Amino acid sequence: MNKSNKKVGTDDIVKEGEAILKKCREYMKDRHLDTYMKDNNIKNVKKMGKDDYNKMYSNISEKDYESLHKKIVEEHKQFASVYAIVVRSIVYSNEFYSEALRRYVNHLTNNPWNTKKEFVERQAEFLVYSFREKYPRCGTSQLAEYKQRVLKGLLEEDKKFDEMAKETTEIVNKEWEGIIDDRRERLHQLLTQMKKKEEQEEKLKSGVLV
Structure with missing residues (x-):
C-alpha cells in the first residue's frame, strides 16, 4: 500500500467515525432531548449549551447505551x-x-x-490518543498514569469476559450433557418397547398367547 492510498483509506475511516458520532447524537436527541428540555424548563433548543448536552448524556441509562451500541455495531459491522x-x-x-x-x-x-x-494494548493506545486530544496540556506523567489505568481496566475486563465465556461454555456443556443423557434414556426406552413389541408379535405368530 503506497502513502497516497493509505491516506485515502485513513480519511475514509475518519469520516465513518464522524458519521457514527453524528448518528449517536441524533439517536440520543430523538429519545431524550424533549424530556430534558421539559425537565429543565428550556423552551428553545438553541438555548441548549454544551453543559446541557453533557448532563443529558450523563443521565441516560445503561440500557439505552447498550441498545445504541448494538445498533451501531450492526450498521457498521466492518468498522466495528x-x-x-x-x-x-x-x-x-x-x-x-x-x-x-x-x-x-x-x-x-x-x-x-x-x-x-x-490486541488489548492496542485498544488502550486509542484511548490515550483521545485523552491527549482532549487534554493537550497534560504532562508526560499524567499521560503515563492514564495509560496504565486504562490498560489495567481493559485487561481486567478482558479477563472477566474470558471467565464469563468459560462459565457460559461450562453451563452449555452441562446442559448439553443433560440433553444427551435424556435422549439416550429416551432412545433406550424406545428400543426396549420396540423389542418387546417384536417379541409379542413373534409369539402371536407362533401361536403362543401373551
Whole structure:
C-alpha cells in the first residue's frame, strides 16, 4: 500500500467515525432531548449549551447505551470489527477526535498485534490518543498514569469476559450433557418397547398367547 492510498483509506475511516458520532447524537436527541428540555424548563433548543448536552448524556441509562451500541455495531459491522474500541468510545463518551483515530490507524498499521494481550494494548493506545486530544496540556506523567489505568481496566475486563465465556461454555456443556443423557434414556426406552413389541408379535405368530 503506497502513502497516497493509505491516506485515502485513513480519511475514509475518519469520516465513518464522524458519521457514527453524528448518528449517536441524533439517536440520543430523538429519545431524550424533549424530556430534558421539559425537565429543565428550556423552551428553545438553541438555548441548549454544551453543559446541557453533557448532563443529558450523563443521565441516560445503561440500557439505552447498550441498545445504541448494538445498533451501531450492526450498521457498521466492518468498522466495528476492526475498531471496536473506537465505537465503544464514541457511543459511551459522546466524543470523537479525528486526529486520535488517524494516529491510531497509523499505529495499528505499524504495530500489528499478534497476541490477545497485544490486541488489548492496542485498544488502550486509542484511548490515550483521545485523552491527549482532549487534554493537550497534560504532562508526560499524567499521560503515563492514564495509560496504565486504562490498560489495567481493559485487561481486567478482558479477563472477566474470558471467565464469563468459560462459565457460559461450562453451563452449555452441562446442559448439553443433560440433553444427551435424556435422549439416550429416551432412545433406550424406545428400543426396549420396540423389542418387546417384536417379541409379542413373534409369539402371536407362533401361536403362543401373551
